[in-house]
Amino acid sequence: xxxxTWTRRSKRFGNKAPGTKIGDLxxxxxxxxxxxxxxxxxxxxxxxxxxxxLKTGSRKCRLNLFxxxxxxxxxxxxxxxxxxxMIQSGGTDLAASMKNIALAKPDxxxxxxxxxYGDVPAESYLPASAIFxxxxxxxSKQGTPDHPLKRFGETVKIPDTDARNRx
Numbered sequence: 001x002x003x004x005t006w007t008r009r010s011k012r013f014g015n016k017a018p019g020t021k022i023g024d025l026x027x028x029x030x031x032x033x034x035x036x037x038x039x040x041x042x043x044x045x046x047x048x049x050x051x052x053x054l055k056t057g058s059r060k061c062r063l064n065l066f067x068x069x070x071x072x073x074x075x076x077x078x079x080x081x082x083x084x085x086m087i088q089s090g091g092t093d094l095a096a097s098m099k100n101i102a103l104a105k106p107d108x109x110x111x112x113x114x115x116x117y118g119d120v121p122a123e124s125y126l127p128a129s130a131i132f133x134x135x136x137x138x139x140s141k142q143g144t145p146d147h148p149l150k151r152f153g154e155t156v157k158i159p160d161t162d163a164r165n166r167x
Contacts, residue, residue: 026107028053028061029100030076033113035067035092042140043082045158046112049138053110054078062106068093070100094149098122101133110136114143115155122152 008019030053032046054061054076063080065072067090094117101109102125115137122132135153139145141160 025058025060027104028058029064029104029106029109030061031064031066031070031094031097031109031111031113033067033092033111034065034087034089035114035116036089037092037114037116038140040082040084040087042114043087046138046140047081049112049158050076050110051078062104064097064100066094066097067091069096073100092117093120095120099125101135102126105133108134108136110138112138113140113147115139115145115147116143117147117149119148122149 002020002022004018005021006018008021009015010017010019030050032043032050034043050061050063055078059078061076063072063074063076064070065082065086065088067088071088072086092113094111097109097111098120099122102122126132132152135149137147137149137153137155139147139155139157141158143157145155145157147155
C-alpha cells in the first residue's frame with residue numbers, strides 16, 4: 001500500500017503536492033528450530049518458506065535461530081542459506097523465543113519447527129491486560145502438529161509430497 005505524505009517531495013510536482021511512501025508493513029519475526037531433530041536440509045527448506053513469505057508480502061523480517069536459547073538474531077536477507085558451521089544443536093525449549101516475542105511485539109511470529117517441545121508459560125511474560133502477539137507454527141514434514149503451544153495461533157503442517165508420490 002502506498003500513502004501520500006507531505007514529508008516527502010512529489011517526484012512530479014516537487015513541493016506543491018505530497019509525495020508517496022510505502023505504507024506500513026507488518027513486523028515479522030521468524031524462529032527456526034535447529035535442535036538435534038532438525039537436519040541442515042530441513043533448516044534450509046525452512047528458509048525457502050521464509051523467502052516465499054518475503055516475496056509475497058513484507059520485504060523485511062528478523063530471523064532467529066534457536067534450540068534451547070536464541071543464539072542468532074539478525075535482519076534476514078532474501079536468499080540467505082545456512083551452513084553447518086552456523087548451526088548449534090541440542091534440545092528444544094521455546095521459553096527464550098517466547099520472551100523475545102513478548103518484548104519485541106511483532107505483528108506475526110512464525111515458528112518453523114518439528115513440534116517436539118514442552119509447554120511454556122508465555123502469558124506470564126506480559127502484563128495481565130496485554131494480549132500475546134499472534135504466532136504461526138509451521139511444522140516440518142515428519143513433525144507432529146499436536147504441540148503444546150497451539151493456544152497462541154495457527155498450526156500448519158508441511159505436506160509430505162514424497163509419501164504421496166510413493167503411493
